[in-house]
Amino acid sequence: MTNLKVINSALPKLLFLAILGVAVLASVYLVVRFNSVGQEAAKAQESLNTQPSVFKEVSKPIYMEPIEITFLDTKLKVEPVGVEGDGTLSVPTSWYTAGWYEDGPKAGEEGNIIIDGHYDTATGSPGAFWDLKNLSLGDTVALVDKLGRVYTYVVDNKYFVDITDPKRTEVFKSTTAKTLTLITCGGVWDYASGTYNKRLVVTAHFAKMEKDW
Known part of the structure; x- marks a missing residue:
């Protein structure tokens, strides 16, 4: 009975620690994911900046005979x-x-x-x-x-x-x-x-x- 009481009294603490651990892991994942998305967006923007504009090509005069x-x-x-x-x-x-x-x-x-x-x-x-x-x-x-x-x-x-x-x-x-x-x-x-x-x-x-x- 004594052992059971000890386990029962420790169970809330263990659950709290488990939930806290999950929360920490989730936070770390979100931070990493956010940084990854930010880097991908930055790369995409950089790619757009270096590519020739379609509108610039269209704006060139078209000469005909x-x-x-x-x-x-x-x-x-x-x-x-x-x-x-x-x-x-x-x-x-x-x-x-x-x-x-x-x-x-x-x-x-x-x-x-x-x-x-x-x-x-x-x-x-x-x-x-x-x-x-x-x-x-x-x-x-x-x-x-x-x-x-x-x-x-x-x-x-x-x-x-x-x-x-x-x-x-x-x-x-x-x-x-x-x-x-x-x-x-x-x-x-x-x-x-x-x-x-x-x-x-x-x-x-x-x-x-x-x-x-």
Whole structure:
């Protein structure tokens, strides 16, 4: 009986110690878990800070090829053109459309945008770029892309290049500025070569972009 009384009297203390031990272990677990969650959150935040923002990527301008060009009273459709086997720029498939060099910059993009067009047709009637010769310094040229955005360029130079000039390819040189170069035939007809003896070159610099809606 004495032993039983001792055990009975000690039982509340043992229960108290057991409960206290469980409470301590639970507290330790919660502290460790809280610290672990905090560390994971900090790592996640650090990862987000070092990753590029999706919104920054979306906010970058999207450039598209020009589908229309307007200057003076001329308004033309634009088609992509490439390069011939001899390295010369291809011409549009129609006498009445302009040709945008498809490996060059797009409308509004940095670089030298090259667009050519026929001066006249096989019968001598006006072609797409017949009125290019009438552009003056300060006149504007507009390019329109598929989204209806209008890119305006201001003419800053106009000159002729002989087709035999070894420096004639300099009109295609790249640049970091937003430049537009328009090319068509000029000079007089050369029966020996079957083309005009010069090329009329008009250059313009970017001025502004507007939305056509």
